[in-house]
């Protein structure tokens with residue numbers, strides 16, 4: 275599979291009439307891992323949701339392209355089928371639908387009618403990935419995210435990532451609520467995905483996760499824009515010194531969206 | 536404009552019809568009296584659903600059904616309804632109300648079990664049928680439609696299980712309306728004598744989509760002391776059929792009734808499922824799933840009346856409303872004075888798939904006794920757009936996402952349906968209704 279590129283240009287996103295993302299540019303190529311960091315309320319999840327097509331978010335300006343395809347013109351399921359994936363900060367719970375049935379539907383949605391994955395093959399793959407993520411077998415038959423702890427939901431998002439093998443994945447706060455062992459397991463899962471044709475955007479407000487998944491590029495988000503970019507060393511400096519030095523450097527008093535006026 | 540709800544059949548017609556069916560005198564008299572009463576009785580008034588413009592008069596009453604020599608003669612989709620383990624078992628098939636296939640194992644016959652179509656039962660067991668026909672459970676003169684039902688009865692089943700006889704395998708009756716204009720006036724009587732047990736499953740099926748017709752269905756269930764009846768149904772009548780259905784049981788001391796109703800009609804429907812827990816320690820469990828679609832309007836009343844002490848009733852209803860379908864769900868738990876230490880629980884959940892769909896759940900608790908427990912939960916909600924987004928974000932189409940959510944919503948009831956055949960069929964019909 276050839277490497278893909280996700281290209282975001284001058285993106286503006288509003289929710290309920292309020293502009294949250296204010297002209298954001300970002301390019302992620304297959305084989306690269308980017309990290310977007312920033313304190314709470316700076317628009318990170320809004321960016322992720324806008325890329326995936328969350329119904330509440332309105333794109334008012336700018337473009338998002340996956341290779342030559344206009345992502346913003348696509349329905350949510352078409353975006354996924356084109357190769358995008360979002361591990362959500364707050365995944366939904368769906369009662370009565372087992373994890374296994376859901377994943378099989380998702381895999382088959384990518385395949386032609388008549389070419390559905392065989393049950394044997396599916397189970398084998400699912401068992402393998404669940405083992406890699408230290409997930410008990412019972413998770414296959416539990417209802418999708420229903421009653422899952424925060425950490426279990428995160429693992430389940432990574433399980434979906436590994437089962438669906440997208441071209442470009444956005445992982446939104448995949449580390450929050452995880453203890454150190456779980457963090458290692460999840461990181462192992464993401465690292466196992468690493469290859470020339472897989473691009474990844476990791477959203478976090480902790481540097482911790484980046485000790486296990488070394489990013490190629492690090493971006494800092496404030497007030498709905500990327501205000502600083504660098505290499506892995508930028509994340510380390512943020513860990514050591516916090517965000518204040520960036521705010522000072524750029525003359526930002528309050529980094530959250532909507533406070534700058 | 537109000538549609539005429541008077542039926543176009545006179546005394547002469549009814550008399551001749553009863554004669555043709557070689558019915559006992561009492562039945563002919565009952566029909567004639569019912570016809571007379573029907574002229575003055577009011578129409579039923581389902582709470583919050585207007586039925587005054589529904590078709591109750593346009594149908595054909597006496598349509599023949601072609602005989603079959605074996606089940607192989609049935610079209611595949613009809614034959615598919617016959618539970619696999621049922622092919623050599625206890626089965627009754629009606630075609631346009633005409634019984635065309637009937638089978639009961641010798642073992643059950645020897646034990647005194649009667650399982651036959653209502654016409655044969657009236658001929659061969661007239662006295663026994665008379666004892667139960669619209670006497671204690673249902674009444675002829677409850678409203679115009681119950682009276683019309685008695686006057687025009689043209690189909691049905693009589694199932695009699697003697698004292699101490701326990702039947703393990705389900706007994707199935709299939710009512711296939713091949714002619715879309717054929718009206719169905721179907722009467723089922725189940726008598727489970729003391730200490731007996733039986734499972735009865737019925738399927739109603741018609742095609743023909745918009746062709747107008749009427750189904751006026753009654754099931755009367757008598758549960759004796761310490762007897763147990765499991766009653767399953769999959770209703771799947773076409774869009775043009777107006778359905779008025781009453782399924783009702785009286786339960787004696789320590790008796791138990793389980794209702795498992797998959798109500799998947801495509802036409803306007805008024806359905807009432809009623810249990811009277813008469814004896815002390817009697818028990819009722821009533822489960823209903825339904826999907827409304829298109830522009831159909833439906834009214835479901837599920838009710839349990841507690842008369843006996845220590846009686847227990849559990850109601851569970853899950854309904855999905857699609858397109859511009861509308862439905863009213865009335866859950867009634869009534870605990871009569873003196874029904875001490877009784878327990879009544881009810882849950883009704885309604886899921887609406889879009890803006891135009893309508894659903895309304897009315898939990899009604901009527902309690903005339905202090906020393907009881909009762910509880911209810913009702914919820915009516917729209918499908919969560921974020922849930923759809925989540926499923927779609929994995930590549931699942933909108934339609935498939937809705938299908939998964941509907942399945943998930945109905946699963947807690949469908950999975951609990953006590954009869955495998957009904958469970959499977961409910962899933963299949965759900966599938967057909969969702970796509």
Ligand SMILES: Nc1ncnc2c1ncn2[C@@H]1O[C@H](COP(=O)(O)OP(=O)(O)O)[C@@H](O)[C@H]1O
Nearest residue numbers: 289294313314315316317318319320321330531
């Ligand atoms: N559904 C929503 N409704 C209203 N405001 C929202 C919604 N989602 C996000 N916001 C606002 O957008 C801003 C950015 O939020 P978010 O993108 O979640 O930030 P982050 O992920 O960086 O913590 C915040 O001010 C938040 O209050």
Ligand SMILES: [Mg+2]
Nearest residue numbers: 318319363447
């Ligand atoms: Mg966030």
